[in-house]
Amino acid sequence: MASHTIVLPGDAIDDALIPTHPKKPLRLGPGLRHDPSTNEILPTVAGQLVSDRNKNAIRVETSTGRYLPRAGELVIGTVHKSAADVYYVHLSDHAAPATLPQLSFESATKKTRPVLAPGALVYARVTLADRHMDAELECVSSSTGKADGLGPLVGGMLFPVSLGMARRLMMPTPAPAAGGSGSGSGSGSGVVVLEALAAAGLQFETATGRNGRFWVDSAAGVKTVLAVGRAVQETDDKGLGVEDQQKLVKRLLKEMS
Numbered sequence: 001m002a003s004h005t006i007v008l009p010g011d012a013i014d015d016a017l018i019p020t021h022p023k024k025p026l027r028l029g030p031g032l033r034h035d036p037s038t039n040e041i042l043p044t045v046a047g048q049l050v051s052d053r054n055k056n057a058i059r060v061e062t063s064t065g066r067y068l069p070r071a072g073e074l075v076i077g078t079v080h081k082s083a084a085d086v087y088y089v090h091l092s093d094h095a096a097p098a099t100l101p102q103l104s105f106e107s108a109t110k111k112t113r114p115v116l117a118p119g120a121l122v123y124a125r126v127t128l129a130d131r132h133m134d135a136e137l138e139c140v141s142s143s144t145g146k147a148d149g150l151g152p153l154v155g156g157m158l159f160p161v162s163l164g165m166a167r168r169l170m171m172p173t174p175a176p177a178a179g180g181s182g183s184g185s186g187s188g189s190g191v192v193v194l195e196a197l198a199a200a201g202l203q204f205e206t207a208t209g210r211n212g213r214f215w216v217d218s219a220a221g222v223k224t225v226l227a228v229g230r231a232v233q234e235t236d237d238k239g240l241g242v243e244d245q246q247k248l249v250k251r252l253l254k255e256m257s
Helices: 163-169 193-199 222-238 242-256
Strands: 002-007 032-035 040-043 047-052 057-061 074-082 086-090 098-101 121-130 133-138 151-153 157-160 205-209 213-217
Touching: 032 057, 047 163, 057 163, 074 098, 074 205, 074 213, 086 121, 098 121, 157 222, 163 205, 163 213, 163 222, 193 222, 193 242, 213 222, 222 242
Parallel strands: 098 133
Antiparallel strands: 002 047, 032 040, 047 057, 074 086, 074 121, 086 098, 121 133, 121 151, 157 213, 205 213
8 A cells, every 4th residue: 555745845744644564674666765863754756755665665756857667667668679488668769678578468479479560559567667677578468477457559549648638648537437447546636537538428448558659549440549649748738627628528529529
């Protein structure tokens, strides 16, 4: 279970927000430093403090900046090239390509593995993230052998969003929006555009990458895909609240009619 609060550089962090685990050491992530003179943990950037008590980890996430892969995160990558046994996949414009084993897909064998051309999109999970090594990805659960929603993303369109918006879109919700899939986009995050569009009758499929990428596809055609992508991007760019998001949806639906 993770908790979230906004912090500024130099803010004192409430002890209640710092996870403690009887067996695991505390792990400080990006945006934090330990002051040995006071034994305090201080933010070095403005952003959202995220403390995960299960992992005994704490970090500060910002809406901007370059993406740094973390193990367990879901990402949308673009295939750069292939080698004998792996694909090289771009997760951002500022990092070396991650590696994706060609057999890391559900039921993949040397004969049945997917053939991904440069530019193909994949929805993957980060399995290894180390500052001294290229990140590694998988498109299958190592425990179940099932894709669990991961794999090539065929068709649709990709929309860049801020890292903060990606995090908000991926927050779990009590009830997923009808027509949406891939990740949550619930009112608990303050993002309601997808629920509003689905409630209005639009049918679409989505996937959100923690690396600031949002994919949309729809059997209804390009007009629906563009409306969904535009709604999310405008909400992100303008920092729209719930009421303004609802107004945005009404305007987009009117433009589509």
